[in-house]
Amino acid sequence: xxxxxxxxxxxxxxxxxxxxxxxxxxxxxxxxxxxxxxxxxxxxxxxxxxxxxxxxxxxxxxxxxxxxxxxxxxxxxxxxxxxxxxxxxxxxxxxxxxxxxxxxxxxxxxxxxxxxxxxxxxxxxxxxxxxxxxxxxxxxxxxxxxxxxxxxxxxxxxxxxxxxxxxxxxxxxxxxxxxxxxxxxxxxxxxxxxxxxxxxxxxxxxxxxxxxxxxxxxxxxxxxxxxxxxxxxxxxxxxxxxxxxxx
Numbered sequence: 079x080x081x082x083x084x085x086x087x088x089x090x091x092x093x094x095x096x097x098x099x100x101x102x103x104x105x106x107x108x109x110x111x112x113x114x115x116x117x118x119x120x121x122x123x124x125x126x127x128x129x130x131x132x133x134x135x136x137x138x139x140x141x142x143x144x145x146x147x148x149x150x151x152x153x154x155x156x157x158x159x160x161x162x163x164x165x166x167x168x169x170x171x172x173x174x175x176x177x178x179x180x181x182x183x184x185x186x187x188x189x190x191x192x193x194x195x196x197x198x199x200x201x202x203x204x205x206x207x208x209x210x211x212x213x214x215x216x217x218x219x220x221x222x223x224x225x226x227x228x229x230x231x232x233x234x235x236x237x238x239x240x241x242x243x244x245x246x247x248x249x250x251x252x253x254x255x256x257x258x259x260x261x262x263x264x265x266x267x268x269x270x271x272x273x274x275x276x277x278x279x280x281x282x283x284x285x286x287x288x289x290x291x292x293x294x295x296x297x298x299x300x301x302x303x304x305x306x307x308x309x310x311x312x313x314x315x316x317x318x319x320x321x322x323x324x325x
Contacts, residue, residue: 099124116142118321120282121300122225127158131221142146146175152246154221156185162226168219168245176201183212183219183245190215192245214252223254225280228303234258234277255282257294271298271307 101122109115121132131154137145149172156166168183178199185192192215200208218226223244231240237260243252257280259267267278276298297308310319 102325103323104325105308106324107319107321109141109319111235112140114139124158128156129158129163130155131163131225133221146177148172149239154219156222162217162229163222164217165219165222165245170195170246178202185215185217185219185245187217192216194248212245212248212252214243215216215250216245218242218244219280220244220246220254227256228299230278231256231258235277237261237263239282256280257282267296267298270296270309270311274298274306275301276306277301 101120103120105118105120106114107116107118111312116135118133118136121130121134123130131152133150133152135150136142137148142148151171152168153169153171154163154165154167156164164187166187167185167187170179170181172179179252180197182195184195185190192212194212196206196208196210196211197204223242227242230242237258239257240254241253241255244254245252247254257281259278264278271278277300279297279299281295281297295308295310298306300306304323305321306323308321
């Protein structure tokens with residue numbers, strides 16, 4: 079339950095116009111009978127042909143105690159080519175209780191190779207250091223993929239499932255699936271996410287934390303390219319995991 083908050087935070091922010099130099103968006107995350115579980119803040123900054131994307135997530139309320147005050151930061155830095163974000167480094171930092179986990183990915187675009195350095199600490203003492211080379215290459219990490227997605231899917235009226243690769247998605251073979259719903263399914267999307275000038279879609283995430291081993295995250299993306307609401311239905315029989323934009 080506590081991990082689902084942070085997986086959800088990765089797929090909240092979509093942006094179709096990257097002319098903006100700075101973008102800040104925040105979401106409140108709630109979970110069925112438990113109420114508010116966390117806050118997710120996303121920040122995008124563009125300088126010339128380089129970018130920085132950062133997402134901060136922190137548990138609140140009951141989740142704060144259950145997760146030992148869990149906090150996460152995901153930081154992507156890279157360059158912009160033909161209006162698309164191309165990642166050079168992707169860093170993930172997790173803190174909870176006395177534990178600290180840091181993952182640093184470096185993407186070599188010339189060699190088409192991705193390296194990963196993983197460091198674990200307990201009470202500020204290093205307990206594990208590991209260097210690996212991923213068995214796949216991608217120009218996207220989990221953050222750039224979702225910022226680039228509106229440009230990668232040009233026909234949003236066609237019901238189909240897309241598969242993309244992303245650094246940071248090793249547990250699912252480096253693959254992330256995105257499904258555009260059929261017209262007959264739109265009634266359910268509107269009931270769950272609300273009606274408006276939205277682009278509806280589902281991001282499919284494979285993780286052990288979900289009861290079915292597959293989580294289908296429904297999203298309503300506004301015409302400004304930013305997700306307004308996201309819902310993960312019937313999670314582990316406790317209800318829906320819901321993220322709503324608050325600014």
